[in-house]
Every structure is written in C-alpha cells, then in structure tokens.
Amino acid sequence: MEKGRRDEIRLWTDRQILGGLELLQARFLDFRYPLHSHDVFVIAAFRDGAQKHRIARHHGVAYPGSVMVIPPGEVHTGESAERNGGWEYSALYPAPEALEALSGELSRAPRGRLDFGRRLLIDAPDLAAGLIDACDVAHRSPDPVARAEAVYRALDAIIQRHGQRTGGGAFRPPPNARLRPALDHIRAHYADPLRLSDIAGQVGLSEFYFMRTFKAQMNVTVHGYLTQVRLEAAKALLVAGTPAAEAAIATGFYDQSHFTGSFRRYFGVTPSRYATACR
Structure with missing residues (x-):
C-alpha cells in the first residue's frame, strides 16, 4: 500500500477480471475524498472504524459489516466519522455492462437494467466479509483464475441477494437532453x-x-x-x-x-x- 501521513492505500486494475476491474484496499485516517463520481458501480465493504459520507444529498455513516453500493454517476464524498478514528474498507468498481453479464441468470425481474434499489448501506456482515476476502485474494494471489473466481463469488452473492431490475436504483435522474x-x-x-x-x-x-x-x-x-x-x-x-x-x-x-x-x-x-x- 502507498502510505501517506497516516493512510495506507492500495488501488489497482486487474485486466484479468471482467475485462479490467479496478479494486481498492485502504485504511484512512487523514484522507478525505473530494466530491466526485464514477461511470461504474462502487461496491464497498467496511472492515473497521467508521466512515462519514455524502452520496447525492444523502448523509450517513458506514460501520464494519456494512456494504455500500453507489450507482454510476452518483456524486459522493467520504471521510473519517471520528477525529483520529479512521476507517478501513475494500471496494470493487465494476462497469454496469460487466454486472449485467454476471446477472444474466437473474430471473426475478427479467426487464430493465440491473440496480440495487435505493438503499445506500446494507447491513450484511457475511456479504461484507466475502467482498473483503475477494479483494485480499485479488491482491495476494498470482493465479488469475483464483483472483477472478474470488471476485465473481463476491459479486454474485450481492447480486443474488440485492440485485433487481426495477430501474429505480439511481438517486439522480439523467441530465436533461439540453445538457x-x-x-x-x-x-x-x-x-x-x-x-x-x-x-x-x-x-x-x-x-x-x-x-x-x-x-x-x-x-x-x-x-x-x-x-x-x-x-x-x-x-x-x-x-x-x-x-x-x-x-x-x-x-x-x-x-x-x-x-x-x-x-x-x-x-x-x-x-x-x-x-x-x-x-
């Protein structure tokens, strides 16, 4: 991990997973994310500490055992919820089309694009542990098959339990045509x-x-x-x-x-x- 004053961050892309998947493992004390967004999903699992965040106009705190799913295009920030407290988490950044491919067998609602509803935080220690373990394997293992399988298992578990096709996942409507x-x-x-x-x-x-x-x-x-x-x-x-x-x-x-x-x-x-x- 790259070490800042009191931060440890590992951010990388694995070209062998989903055609190129970005992953993150981080322990933050001082770092604060500026307001930003991604064209991909953010699926994060919290291991330790507490993270204060703003996603669109929603404010909250993530604790260990919770999973956060941020839809593409949703602006967000993140920082420590407590002074000198920090937080530790792992995250995957899958493209929407990659999750669509993985969710091809999802049959509960066959129409519409895959989303995860409007819940930003899911209290699911088992899903969080699976995602954290997948990131650990993706970092440590030299075997691309083992890395891909670990990530697919974690994403499949989240999709099967919380994936849906209602089209109501994003908080922000698409920008109007004039823009x-x-x-x-x-x-x-x-x-x-x-x-x-x-x-x-x-x-x-x-x-x-x-x-x-x-x-x-x-x-x-x-x-x-x-x-x-x-x-x-x-x-x-x-x-x-x-x-x-x-x-x-x-x-x-x-x-x-x-x-x-x-x-x-x-x-x-x-x-x-x-x-x-x-x-």
Whole structure:
C-alpha cells in the first residue's frame, strides 16, 4: 500500500477480471475524498472504524459489516466519522455492462437494467466479509483464475441477494437532453485546452447560467467534471503502460506535477504507484 501521513492505500486494475476491474484496499485516517463520481458501480465493504459520507444529498455513516453500493454517476464524498478514528474498507468498481453479464441468470425481474434499489448501506456482515476476502485474494494471489473466481463469488452473492431490475436504483435522474451536447463536448475534447465559453456555447447558454445549470443537474462543478473525465482517461492510459508524463499531456493536464497532484487528491495514490500496482 502507498502510505501517506497516516493512510495506507492500495488501488489497482486487474485486466484479468471482467475485462479490467479496478479494486481498492485502504485504511484512512487523514484522507478525505473530494466530491466526485464514477461511470461504474462502487461496491464497498467496511472492515473497521467508521466512515462519514455524502452520496447525492444523502448523509450517513458506514460501520464494519456494512456494504455500500453507489450507482454510476452518483456524486459522493467520504471521510473519517471520528477525529483520529479512521476507517478501513475494500471496494470493487465494476462497469454496469460487466454486472449485467454476471446477472444474466437473474430471473426475478427479467426487464430493465440491473440496480440495487435505493438503499445506500446494507447491513450484511457475511456479504461484507466475502467482498473483503475477494479483494485480499485479488491482491495476494498470482493465479488469475483464483483472483477472478474470488471476485465473481463476491459479486454474485450481492447480486443474488440485492440485485433487481426495477430501474429505480439511481438517486439522480439523467441530465436533461439540453445538457447532453456539453457533456459530449467535454468527453470528446477533454485533452484540449477547453474554455468555459466553448462548453457553454454547445448548449447556447451564458457562462454564468451554464455553470449554475450544470451544478444543479450534475451535483458537481464543470471543472470538477472535466477533471474527473481527464483522470479516468489517464487511468486507462496508465493501465495500458503509458508513462505518467505522457498520460498527463495526453489527457489535458498542464504538466506532470498538476496531474500527479490531481490524481493523488482524487484517489489517494500517485499515478506511478497506481500503474505499478496494475496487472
């Protein structure tokens, strides 16, 4: 694990699992996640301590034995619930299409996309233990079959018990159609030196009104969203073996120092540590 002042973080992608699955093992005392979101599910299990979080507009505390499921696109933060208390947890970040493939045998509700309802926290010590064990195996084992089986077992147990196809899992509705051209423009041109006027112009709004509309729809600032898009693109390059300096330039960061600082602020580890841990 990478050690900060009092934090220990291991974040990596295993290309042998689900076509490329990101995993995390962490023990946090000082680190605080900034407001951010993912295009994938976050499925986390808590081992020790207490984590205070905000997911969309919902606030709560996660304790050992609980499982947290955050739908794709839902903004969230996380930090220690108690001063000097910290928390320890493991997490998987499966893509929606990967979970769809795993849940192909789910027959309770055959229509609609897989979701986990509106419960953010599930009190399920057995599921939490299974997920924590899967992350341990995924880290320790040199055998890709053993790693994949451990992760599949943990995800299957969660899907079978709490998966559903109601289409009511996400708290945040999709952004309205008017905002879509701006999102598409950011995703198509994140590597360019974008200006706010260029992005706002995609939807015919003034910069000020666009900023307000974007924050209301996405629960994150325009700059925050752009940074996340750039960081996720940089992750993919790092997993593929691209040096950190080249990944920084290719994804629109001013320089490697800016890239490293942003990467560590959002993920708790440096780009080089992340790249080295991937397999």
